[in-house]
Amino acid sequence: MNHRQVLESLSGLLLVLFVAMISGTVVSVALPQIIGALNGTQSQFTWVITASLLASTASTPIWGKLADLFDKKLLLQISIVLFTVASLACGFAQNAGQLIAFRAVQGLAMGAVQILAQVIIAAMISPKERGRYNGYLGAVMAVATVGGPLLGGLLTDTSWLGWRWCFFIAVPFTAVALVLLAKTLHLPDTRRTGVSIDYWGATLIATGVSVLLIWVTFVGNSFAWLSWQTAAMAGGGVVLLALATWVETRVKEPVVPLHVIRRRTPALAILASLAVGMAMFGGSVFLGQYFQTSRGFGPTEAGLLTIPMMAGVLLSSTISGRMVSRTGRTKPYIMVGLIVLTAGFLGLSTIDHATSLVLISLYMLLVGIGVGMSMQNLVLVVQNTVPLREIGAASGAITFFRSLGGTVGVSVLGAILANQVTANALEGLAKAGVPVTGATTGKIGPNLGSLPEPIQEIIKVAYGDATGHIFLVSAGIAVVGIIAAAFLKPATLRDSLDLPSEPKQEATASA
Missing domain, CATH: 1.10.287 (Helix Hairpins)
Structure with a gap:
């Protein structure tokens, strides 16, 4: 495929990838209205997000392996149709149980789209040229993750649309992407005979x-x-x-190729990607909650306040991608990105309920720049070490571990935040002379509407002062990413689609 054909195919890939990625976070600010309308419980509230994350994370390496065994274009088309049907089903759900089940199916398709887009780009473009295209890919993925809450807030706050459009909005875009890819995506038939599926x-x-x-x-x-x-x-x-x-x-055909992830370069890249995963998910989830619960902004305003992070990701991933393609080197950009990411987390670790929004915007910009410079370049490092026939499984492995790190990170940081909020709130209530009982403790949470005004203020301060603690933990994890990246062997990206040597020789050289 020439440059024009690549761009035409890329437009369809990026469109469907953006819609799939944004569906994971678009419901985050709309969940109170969704669960209220469907008469759901607090447990179901959590599962609306968890179901899609579980299905997406767990299925990623499987889709990656299938991409090595079967027609990549056909697999992508199947996943787009599955995602479209699941999105429609979510929008028409009549109770919380149905919504959770349909979200799990949607998550299955999300995992497929995320990994297949990367695999198809790898099958079209050599690693060296892939840098600038991966810059576009990284920008779309990160902006979708951070921008989901903004879109969800806008749709939910628009009276003539409502929360169901958080799901319906995907359908026209996936339909357009399906038509674009059918016309523009032309890949060689890589189906293999005698395939054994694990x-x-x-x-x-x-x-x-x-x-x-x-x-x-x-x-x-x-x-x-x-x-x-x-x-x-x-x-x-x-x-x-x-x-x-x-x-x-x-x-014979393992889903996760252990001989790949045991090598030094892929193993270190996977470890570093865990920090980036936590940055993507933790930043969008907890900063949105901070702006709404502690600072009193609405869903749409909270989404708008995350624009500096989106801008940082968009600019840095695009610019660094072009520079990687020009030089053929990835390690310097990964190192700088992770250092900037750590600096952003350290800045966010100092925020409280009264921190200047200008300072917070600066710290978010640093986090966005760090994510943009490191996220897709880490995938590129792994793809550069494997032959074309293993590109799907290798890409699936690093994407799987990044998603796993992000999901676990959100859960752990959420537990730290909840404990710190409770401790801060109890301390504030005691200072204010409010009797602290079991019933009082049970009311400490983000739903402040039912509490008296003085207690609301105490809880807001508790949330604002507790948020910095979780970003201090994130900074510590990002340091682990810096150490892992420091041990990456400097390598020049290859110009060819496939390895010039035999896989066994490459395995020895990369060990």
């Missing part, structure tokens, strides 16, 4: 990851860290993943 490995990986993510989501709230539920879920998840590892070492 059903056992896929099932064990998906189940093990799901069990662990369910445990992380509910531990500390529904049950204690030291409890039989923790032993059963955490222990069971570890056992299932251990069995999956055993299976993956013995099957």
